[in-house]
Amino acid sequence: MENKPLIGRPVSRLEGYEKVTGSAKYAAEYNVPDLLYGYVVNSTITKGKILSIDPMAALAVSGVVKIFTHENRPSLAWFDLQYADMDAPPGTVFKPLGDAAIRYNGQPVALVVAEDFETARYAATLLKFRYEQEPFETLLDKNIGKARVPKKGLSTPLKPPPPKPTGDFDEAYEKAPFKVQADYFHGTEHHNPLELFATTTVYEGEGRLTVYDKTQGTINNQLYIANVFGLKYKNVRVLAPFVGGAFGSGLRPQYQLFLCVLASLELKRNVRVVLERKQMFSFGHRPQVYQSLRFAADDQGKITAMNHSAVGETSSYEDYNEILVPWSHKLYPAANTLFEYKLSPLDLATPIDMRAPGGVSGMHAVECIMDELSYKLKIDPLEFRLRNYAQADPSTQRPFTSKELKKCYEQGAAKFGWHLRNPEPRSTVRGNRLVGWGMATGIWDAYQFPARVEAVLNKEGRLEINNATTDIGTGTLTVMTQIAADELGLSLNEVDFFYGDSKKPFSMFQGGSAITASTGSAIVAAVRELKEKIIKLLKDIDDFPFKDLKNDQFLFQNGKVEVKGNPNICISFDEIIRANKGRIIKITKMAGPDLLKLRKFTKATHSASFIEVEVDKDLGTITVTKAVTAVAAGKIINPKTARSQILGSMIWGMSKALHEQTVIDGQYGKYINANLAEYHIPVHADIPEMDVIFVEENDTLINELGIKGVGEIGMTAIPAAIANAVFHATGRRINDLPIHFDKLL
Structure with a gap:
């Protein structure tokens, strides 16, 4: 009887009991003497x-x-x-x-x-x-003219400069029958x-x-x-x-x-x-960003020209970069493009990456101007995106390792009921509330970093996996245990994943939606090599009937090694350790992306978000009443923890669109709402029932498991979808985030 695969099952968090009972210790909770x-x-x-x-x-x-x-x-x-x-x-x-x-x-x-x-x-x-x-200077809008090209440094490969221009943007934009220009501003947000x-x-x-x-x-x-x-x-x-x-x-x-x-x-x-808590506002913020976009299209609704220029905030002593401007050309083809990104040094602490850095801010501008252009063309916003759909990466002409964005559009729209939408702004009313529907596309890079994993069959016949990665609450412990258990044919309770310790084998920091692909792929590589070592050991033992078998005849399942087609010939891991004179069997393996193969492709996750808002006619208050996000992110290891990640991203996207902003007093150069009473974040009453759809996406190229990260992708489309829904409800474009009620009065 074969093991049922653990990958793809909605396993609850293995550390959940410790967290809900308070026995999990955090950095300030360790009992240390003296x-x-x-x-x-x-x-x-x-x-x-x-x-x-x-x-x-x-x-x-x-x-x-x-x-x-x-x-x-x-x-x-x-x-x-x-x-x-x-x-x-x-x-x-x-x-x-x-x-x-x-x-x-x-x-x-x-x-x-x-x-x-x-x-x-x-x-x-x-x-x-x-x-x-x-x-001093702390306000970006007063210092746009001082912006300069970012300096290069160690982080440049992960945050490259904007792509070079293509075609002749100015001429194409000038001659286009349909065009839109818009400016966007994002205030500061602080990690809390x-x-x-x-x-x-x-x-x-x-x-x-x-x-x-x-x-x-x-x-x-x-x-x-x-x-x-x-x-x-x-x-x-x-x-x-x-x-x-x-x-x-x-x-x-x-x-x-x-x-x-x-x-x-x-x-x-x-x-x-x-x-x-107040000191948490002295570092760790998403920077102020000013963006100016110009998009043009022909009579058929095909985009002909795209210009995305952005100025971000940085400190006086470091050049913090975000990838803000290239996203549109990874999604939509256009012969004429112009992308520019500059930094304005201010007397503030260096900004830091904040969930979907660059992507959520850049895609807000891109997807709002796409929405505005669709209205000008009198084309449904979803249809407009489908007319400009690209199966390959338009910016490089390289194919994607996989791309199921079209299915995200189809399944998300069907779940939301997008076909029932009245295209006319201010056309739908519920009592004293204007109802608006908006949608947007999301995209995020599918990163994978090198990782080193130690795999050990210990003296009790259990599998131990060691890696220095952390688990910031995303379910890393659980999904890594699932991956390891499947690879060696064990149950969850026969695997121990040890992590969060710099003495363990190398891991990059947990960020960029990369750890499942990075450490998970390294676990697969290490356990496969461990299996080869076990097979070699079995073949070398004269008393066992394995000597003349080929490697592909060995089957690892149900906590033992069987012969394919003859499960009666088997040996448990306990017996293997005894045969090895009580010694553990250990492998340490470094694994990473196949850069030679993958350089021919673009790696990305995609999403589509659909939002309904209600806007009070008298007060201008905005309530999100329905939200659907469809995600294409390769194989989903654990639908339960992955769904939790997307829900968290969606809520944070709503917070960015409607709530969060740290306000700078330009006279004193300080944040005046450095507390959670005045730094507004959503509460339960602000969040509707939300649907998450994982679109089936079979990626045989990206890594051994066919997986991409889900930490950021659920957020990148939400702010634009909300802003577009607000326009559909009210007929007013609000391009500065967050959108507070006073902007609609």
């Missing part, structure tokens, strides 16, 4: 320098151990480094307590260390700083995962540290700590078995990690530093 507590002090000015610091009153508080500032921090190895982590953008990485200069409001300027948290926090209020302020950023550093003596950190990359943080503090890599261990949300905020090491490790090494004590 623990000191650090509290970060942040700058109250936006730009300038520190003239003096008076710590005397703070130091006089009983229980205060030490106060670290730029004046007394030790000399560190990293001050000669330009890059300190794998995700650093071009420029010079920010160094906390590096000097007296203030580069942005909220910059960390001191760490107060005390015997308990409350004492450290109180003493921090007694520190006296004297500043010299300088003029449920788990606050925190680090617990355990001082092991002689330059050895064990660090519990909120991070998406244990190895990235290990490299960071070793590089910064001049330690040996093997003496630094970073652990993150549970991460309470991240989605980009934990890709780079955040400043509490540096300050915590600094204090631990200097004091030779165990130290914990936890940021407060």
Whole structure:
């Protein structure tokens, strides 16, 4: 009897019990003896320098151990480094307590260390700083003219510059019978995962540290700590078995990690530093973005010219890039194109990747102008996209490894009831509410990174898988266990996946919707090699009837090795270990994408989202009342966790469209709503019943499993679909996000 495959089954999260009962420990929850507590002090000015610091009153508080500032921090190895982590953008990485200069409001300027948290926090209020302020710029719309081409750096291959122009855009646009020009603006958004950023550093003596950190990359943080503090890599261990949300905020090491490790090494004590919610607004934001688009079409509704120009915000010391402008030409053919992307340096912290970075902002503009052009042509928005559908990548002429976007359109529209739509804006009314329907296309790159996996058949005959990846709440533990169990023919409870530990084999940080493809494919490669090693062992044992069999005659299922066609000839994994004199059988394997093969193709996930909104005629308030997203993302390993990912993306897309924005006060250069009372996010009442459709997509090229990531793709179409629905309801185009009711009054 064959095993039923686990891949494709809606398995519940294996760590769910620990999370709902509170037994899962996060970075600030480990019971560490003899623990000191650090509290970060942040700058109250936006730009300038520190003239003096008076710590005397703070130091006089009983229980205060030490106060670290730029004046007394030790000399560190990293001050000669330009890059300190794998995700650093071009420029010079920010160094906390590096000097007296203030580069942005909220910059960390001191760490107060005390015997308990409350004492450290109180003493921090007694520190006296004297500043010299300088003029600053924090508003993108006032600094568009200062934009320049981004610098190149280590991250450039993952975030390449815009594609070169094709044809003659200006002439084609000028002569086109149908054309639309529109500008779009996105305000700042800040990461606010449920788990606050925190680090617990355990001082092991002689330059050895064990660090519990909120991070998406244990190895990235290990490299960071070793590089910064001049330690040996093997003496630094970073652990993150549970991460309470991240989605980009934990890709780079955040400043509490540096300050915590600094204090631990200097004091030779165990130290914990936890940021407060307000301090979470001092880093980790999606940048302000200004976009200007011009699209043109012929009489048949075929796009003839596309121009997408964007200016993004970056800091004064690093060039943070987003992939904003190339998406339209990956979807729609046009002979004449012009894409431009520039950065405007501002006196703010460097932005950071935030779920679907670049894609969700860029696709909002693309899909809104597509909607506007469809109305001008008097063509249904879905039909307009189908007329411009491309089976191959129009920007490179390369085929996709797979593309089932057309089925996303068909199945999503059918589920939503799009055929019932009245095309006329303001034509559908329910009581005092205008009803609008909108749709949009989503696209995201299908990334895969190299990963190293150790596969072990242990002394109990169980399979152990070791890899340094994290699980930021996406279900990584569960899907990796499913993949490994299927590959060796085991049940879920016969597999142990060990992760979230920098001592485990290499993994990139968890981001870009890449980890399932990366670590999952490496698991397949490692377990297959483990099976070959087991087969070789069986053939070498004289007492077993396997010597003359070919490798393809061995079948791994039901926790044993059988002979194909003759299941009575079999051996359990327990017996294999006994035959191996009680020794484990182990393989370590590095695996990654087949770059030689894949360079001939474009790799992408696709989606289509359909949205219904109701807009109150008198108040202008917007309510999303129906939402459907159809996704083509290759093979779905676990429909339950994948659906959860898409639902989370859809909610975040609604939040981006209608709620989230950190408002900058241009006079003071600071965010004025740095709290969850005034930084608006959706609540249950804002979210309707939502449908997720996974379109069948068989991709035999992209990797061994035929899988693509689902973390970002569910979000990229939602803001545009909502904005288009608002137009259909009201007849008004609102191109600045978020759309609050005041813009409709």
